[in-house]
Amino acid sequence: MNIKTNYHTHHELCKHAEGTAEDYVKKALELGFEELGFSDHAPSRTLKDNARMDFEDLPVYLEDLERTASKYKGRIKIYKGFEIEYSPKNHDVYDWLLQKVDYLALGQHFLENHTRKFDGNYVFRLKKGKDLVTYAKIVTEAIFSGYFAFVAHPDIFLSQIPSIEDNSDALRAINMITQAAAKAGVPLEFNANGIRRGVIHKQGKSYYHYPRKAFFKQAEKHGCKIILSSDAHEPDNLHDYAIDEAKRLIDEWGITIEEKLDIRS
Ligand SMILES: [Zn+2]
Numbered sequence: 001m002n003i004k005t006n007y008h009t010h011h012e013l014c015k016h017a018e019g020t021a022e023d024y025v026k027k028a029l030e031l032g033f034e035e036l037g038f039s040d041h042a043p044s045r046t047l048k049d050n051a052r053m054d055f056e057d058l059p060v061y062l063e064d065l066e067r068t069a070s071k072y073k074g075r076i077k078i079y080k081g082f083e084i085e086y087s088p089k090n091h092d093v094y095d096w097l098l099q100k101v102d103y104l105a106l107g108q109h110f111l112e113n114h115t116r117k118f119d120g121n122y123v124f125r126l127k128k129g130k131d132l133v134t135y136a137k138i139v140t141e142a143i144f145s146g147y148f149a150f151v152a153h154p155d156i157f158l159s160q161i162p163s164i165e166d167n168s169d170a171l172r173a174i175n176m177i178t179q180a181a182a183k184a185g186v187p188l189e190f191n192a193n194g195i196r197r198g199v200i201h202k203q204g205k206s207y208y209h210y211p212r213k214a215f216f217k218q219a220e221k222h223g224c225k226i227i228l229s230s231d232a233h234e235p236d237n238l239h240d241y242a243i244d245e246a247k248r249l250i251d252e253w254g255i256t257i258e259e260k261l262d263i264r265s
């Protein structure tokens, strides 16, 4: 598998990534990439987690992408995007952003976007069955909203669940998301950054934060489109040990990967 694309690339403006657009493009060219999509964390009116760009940096981001795209025109196709949470209250925001960029990636890091309380709301910490199903409901609604080009780390909500096969709510949530994605034709992302986050050892099991086999076997069974992303937070992430490990898992689990994302531009 020799994938020459990545549609989940960050930018230093989100305050926890390194590198400008040109830094990533130079690395992508070195690797022989044909397409590079930037999807840095969009600013938010309601989430004050300090892990996304500020509103006043939005034009700085767009100018950096546009300047870089024209400088490297003909050598690599560059797409402009954002990674953003879904809320039914935010359709105006998605319409506004889609006037400026080519695509939005759904990155659901919180259950409730209109709150300042992050505890119990942060999708890395979900344990209760009802919260797993709530996550799946939000993601399903987002998939059918038509705003998103793909779902970033769709299995992020399973990181506290060592034995997915014994958890009926987790299985129900996986089914909801994979069936919706298959029906709507919205790709699910096999995200290498969950490998960089390391291995979780819990209740005698060891697994990466994500990707999770039980999720992707079900996605494959339902005929979902699946893309591989670096979720690069520094230029070297475009091809690192986590990408190699993700490719090894894809082979081992028998997952089919789409190399290119269908983006209007
Ligand atoms: Zn990030």
Ligand SMILES: [Zn+2]
Residues within 6 Å of the ligand: 008, 010, 083, 107, 152, 231
């Ligand atoms: Zn990301």
